[in-house]
Amino acid sequence: MSDTLRDQLLGLGFKPVPKPERKPEARRDGRPQGKHAASAKPHAGKPGQQDKPRHPGKPGQARPQQAPRKPRSQEDIDLAKAYAIRAQKEKDERIEAERQKQEEARLRREARAKLDELVKDKGLNDPNADIARHFPYGGKIKRIYVNADQLKALNAGELGVLQQNGRYLLVTAALLAEAEQVFAASVALKVDPNAPAQDDPYADPAYQVPDDLVW
DSSP: OOHHHHHHHHHTTOOOOOOOOOOOOBOTTSOBOTHHHHTSOOOSSSTTOOOOOSSSSSTTOOOOOOOOOOOOOHHHHHHHHHHHHHHHHHHHHHHHHHHHHHHHHHHHHHHHHHHHHHSTTOOOOOTTOOEEEEEEETTEEEEEEEOHHHHHHHHTTSEEEEEETTEEEEEEHHHHHHHHHHOGGGEEEOOOTTSOGGGOGGGSTTOOOOTTOOO
Protein backbone atom coordinates (compact mmCIF):
# COMPACT_ATOMS: atom_id res chain seq x y z
CA MET A 1 0.00 0.00 0.00
CA SER A 2 1.38 3.38 -1.01
CA ASP A 3 1.67 6.28 1.35
CA THR A 4 -1.04 8.15 -0.58
CA LEU A 5 -3.58 5.41 -0.17
CA ARG A 6 -2.57 5.02 3.47
CA ASP A 7 -3.09 8.67 4.09
CA GLN A 8 -6.46 8.54 2.37
CA LEU A 9 -7.58 5.61 4.57
CA LEU A 10 -6.41 7.34 7.72
CA GLY A 11 -8.31 10.35 6.65
CA LEU A 12 -11.47 8.29 6.30
CA GLY A 13 -11.12 7.06 9.93
CA PHE A 14 -9.41 3.74 9.49
CA LYS A 15 -6.83 2.92 12.12
CA PRO A 16 -3.54 1.39 11.25
CA VAL A 17 -3.12 -2.30 11.84
CA PRO A 18 -1.16 -2.82 15.17
CA LYS A 19 2.16 -4.47 14.87
CA PRO A 20 2.44 -7.90 16.55
CA GLU A 21 4.23 -7.74 19.91
CA ARG A 22 7.62 -9.33 19.87
CA LYS A 23 8.08 -12.12 22.41
CA PRO A 24 11.21 -12.00 24.56
CA GLU A 25 13.80 -14.49 23.68
CA ALA A 26 14.48 -17.19 26.23
CA ARG A 27 17.86 -17.34 27.93
CA ARG A 28 20.02 -20.32 27.57
CA ASP A 29 19.36 -21.28 31.24
CA GLY A 30 15.61 -21.38 30.55
CA ARG A 31 14.71 -18.14 32.39
CA PRO A 32 12.90 -15.29 30.55
CA GLN A 33 14.73 -12.03 29.88
CA GLY A 34 13.66 -8.47 30.46
CA LYS A 35 10.69 -7.36 32.54
CA HIS A 36 9.18 -10.85 32.49
CA ALA A 37 12.24 -12.09 34.37
CA ALA A 38 11.53 -9.62 37.19
CA SER A 39 7.95 -10.87 37.52
CA ALA A 40 9.08 -14.44 38.31
CA LYS A 41 7.86 -15.50 41.77
CA PRO A 42 10.53 -16.02 44.40
CA HIS A 43 10.81 -19.27 46.31
CA ALA A 44 8.03 -19.69 48.90
CA GLY A 45 8.99 -19.00 52.49
CA LYS A 46 10.02 -16.16 54.75
CA PRO A 47 12.48 -13.59 53.43
CA GLY A 48 16.03 -14.59 54.12
CA GLN A 49 15.03 -18.11 55.07
CA GLN A 50 16.98 -20.85 53.37
CA ASP A 51 15.83 -24.34 52.61
CA LYS A 52 16.48 -26.70 55.49
CA PRO A 53 18.23 -29.97 54.80
CA ARG A 54 15.97 -32.96 54.70
CA HIS A 55 18.08 -34.93 57.18
CA PRO A 56 19.20 -33.61 60.60
CA GLY A 57 22.83 -32.83 61.17
CA LYS A 58 25.34 -30.88 59.27
CA PRO A 59 25.11 -30.90 55.46
CA GLY A 60 27.09 -33.71 54.02
CA GLN A 61 27.46 -35.47 57.39
CA ALA A 62 26.43 -39.16 57.46
CA ARG A 63 24.14 -40.43 60.23
CA PRO A 64 26.05 -42.30 62.95
CA GLN A 65 25.59 -46.03 62.97
CA GLN A 66 25.02 -48.01 66.17
CA ALA A 67 27.92 -50.10 67.28
CA PRO A 68 27.28 -53.84 67.04
CA ARG A 69 26.19 -55.41 70.34
CA LYS A 70 28.90 -57.31 72.11
CA PRO A 71 28.03 -61.01 72.26
CA ARG A 72 27.45 -62.42 75.76
CA SER A 73 30.15 -64.62 77.10
CA GLN A 74 29.49 -68.15 78.34
CA GLU A 75 30.22 -66.95 81.89
CA ASP A 76 27.48 -64.30 81.65
CA ILE A 77 25.03 -66.86 80.30
CA ASP A 78 25.81 -69.33 83.09
CA LEU A 79 25.46 -66.58 85.71
CA ALA A 80 22.07 -65.53 84.32
CA LYS A 81 20.90 -69.13 84.40
CA ALA A 82 22.06 -69.51 88.00
CA TYR A 83 20.14 -66.39 89.05
CA ALA A 84 17.02 -67.62 87.28
CA ILE A 85 17.24 -71.04 88.94
CA ARG A 86 17.75 -69.45 92.36
CA ALA A 87 14.82 -67.06 91.90
CA GLN A 88 12.55 -69.94 90.85
CA LYS A 89 13.70 -72.03 93.82
CA GLU A 90 12.97 -69.20 96.28
CA LYS A 91 9.55 -68.72 94.71
CA ASP A 92 8.77 -72.44 95.04
CA GLU A 93 9.91 -72.40 98.68
CA ARG A 94 7.62 -69.46 99.48
CA ILE A 95 4.70 -71.19 97.82
CA GLU A 96 5.41 -74.42 99.71
CA ALA A 97 5.76 -72.58 103.05
CA GLU A 98 2.43 -70.84 102.50
CA ARG A 99 0.82 -74.15 101.55
CA GLN A 100 2.11 -75.80 104.71
CA LYS A 101 0.94 -72.88 106.79
CA GLN A 102 -2.56 -73.13 105.39
CA GLU A 103 -2.53 -76.91 105.82
CA GLU A 104 -1.50 -76.60 109.48
CA ALA A 105 -4.23 -74.04 110.10
CA ARG A 106 -6.78 -76.38 108.51
CA LEU A 107 -5.64 -79.29 110.67
CA ARG A 108 -5.78 -77.15 113.82
CA ARG A 109 -9.34 -76.10 113.02
CA GLU A 110 -10.38 -79.70 112.48
CA ALA A 111 -8.62 -80.82 115.68
CA ARG A 112 -10.28 -78.10 117.76
CA ALA A 113 -13.67 -79.08 116.36
CA LYS A 114 -13.06 -82.74 117.33
CA LEU A 115 -11.89 -81.64 120.78
CA ASP A 116 -15.01 -79.57 121.34
CA GLU A 117 -17.11 -82.58 120.49
CA LEU A 118 -15.02 -84.88 122.69
CA VAL A 119 -15.14 -82.82 125.90
CA LYS A 120 -18.65 -81.48 125.48
CA ASP A 121 -20.43 -81.48 128.88
CA LYS A 122 -17.57 -83.48 130.46
CA GLY A 123 -15.82 -80.74 132.40
CA LEU A 124 -15.49 -81.25 136.18
CA ASN A 125 -15.02 -77.59 137.17
CA ASP A 126 -16.60 -76.80 140.56
CA PRO A 127 -18.27 -73.36 140.59
CA ASN A 128 -17.76 -73.22 144.37
CA ALA A 129 -14.07 -74.13 144.27
CA ASP A 130 -11.80 -71.66 146.05
CA ILE A 131 -8.33 -73.23 145.81
CA ALA A 132 -6.13 -71.83 143.05
CA ARG A 133 -3.97 -74.46 141.36
CA HIS A 134 -1.22 -72.73 139.33
CA PHE A 135 0.59 -74.28 136.39
CA PRO A 136 2.83 -73.09 133.53
CA TYR A 137 1.24 -73.04 130.07
CA GLY A 138 2.12 -71.16 126.91
CA GLY A 139 5.08 -69.44 128.54
CA LYS A 140 2.94 -67.94 131.32
CA ILE A 141 1.59 -68.98 134.70
CA LYS A 142 -2.07 -69.97 134.54
CA ARG A 143 -4.49 -71.15 137.25
CA ILE A 144 -7.66 -73.13 137.74
CA TYR A 145 -9.83 -73.21 140.86
CA VAL A 146 -10.46 -76.60 142.45
CA ASN A 147 -11.76 -77.93 145.72
CA ALA A 148 -9.68 -79.92 148.22
CA ASP A 149 -10.57 -83.35 146.81
CA GLN A 150 -9.95 -82.23 143.23
CA LEU A 151 -6.57 -80.82 144.22
CA LYS A 152 -5.49 -84.16 145.66
CA ALA A 153 -6.73 -86.02 142.56
CA LEU A 154 -5.04 -83.50 140.28
CA ASN A 155 -1.68 -83.81 142.07
CA ALA A 156 -2.02 -87.60 141.96
CA GLY A 157 -2.45 -87.56 138.18
CA GLU A 158 -6.05 -88.75 138.38
CA LEU A 159 -7.30 -85.46 136.88
CA GLY A 160 -5.89 -83.10 134.30
CA VAL A 161 -6.50 -79.68 132.78
CA LEU A 162 -7.41 -78.91 129.17
CA GLN A 163 -7.45 -75.56 127.41
CA GLN A 164 -10.56 -75.07 125.29
CA ASN A 165 -11.30 -71.76 123.57
CA GLY A 166 -9.59 -69.74 126.29
CA ARG A 167 -11.12 -71.73 129.18
CA TYR A 168 -9.44 -74.31 131.41
CA LEU A 169 -11.38 -77.51 131.98
CA LEU A 170 -10.78 -80.03 134.73
CA VAL A 171 -11.18 -83.52 133.25
CA THR A 172 -10.39 -87.12 134.09
CA ALA A 173 -7.02 -88.62 133.24
CA ALA A 174 -8.67 -90.91 130.66
CA LEU A 175 -10.34 -88.01 128.89
CA LEU A 176 -7.09 -86.03 129.04
CA ALA A 177 -5.32 -88.88 127.24
CA GLU A 178 -7.97 -88.96 124.50
CA ALA A 179 -7.80 -85.20 124.09
CA GLU A 180 -4.03 -85.40 123.78
CA GLN A 181 -4.40 -87.77 120.84
CA VAL A 182 -6.85 -85.42 119.12
CA PHE A 183 -5.10 -82.12 119.83
CA ALA A 184 -1.93 -82.30 121.94
CA ALA A 185 -1.63 -78.52 122.24
CA SER A 186 -4.83 -78.45 124.30
CA VAL A 187 -3.23 -80.29 127.26
CA ALA A 188 -2.51 -77.57 129.82
CA LEU A 189 -1.66 -79.65 132.90
CA LYS A 190 -0.80 -83.33 133.05
CA VAL A 191 0.71 -84.38 136.35
CA ASP A 192 3.10 -87.31 136.64
CA PRO A 193 2.58 -88.67 140.19
CA ASN A 194 5.98 -90.38 140.09
CA ALA A 195 7.87 -87.18 139.26
CA PRO A 196 9.93 -85.51 142.03
CA ALA A 197 8.07 -82.82 143.95
CA GLN A 198 10.51 -80.11 142.84
CA ASP A 199 9.46 -80.69 139.22
CA ASP A 200 6.04 -79.17 140.01
CA PRO A 201 6.45 -76.48 142.67
CA TYR A 202 2.92 -75.24 142.00
CA ALA A 203 1.38 -78.43 143.37
CA ASP A 204 1.44 -76.94 146.88
CA PRO A 205 -1.61 -74.65 147.25
CA ALA A 206 0.35 -72.57 149.72
CA TYR A 207 2.72 -71.58 146.92
CA GLN A 208 2.67 -67.79 146.63
CA VAL A 209 2.76 -66.29 143.15
CA PRO A 210 4.61 -62.93 142.90
CA ASP A 211 2.35 -59.90 142.58
CA ASP A 212 4.22 -58.59 139.52
CA LEU A 213 3.74 -61.83 137.56
CA VAL A 214 1.99 -61.37 134.20
CA TRP A 215 -0.97 -63.71 133.90
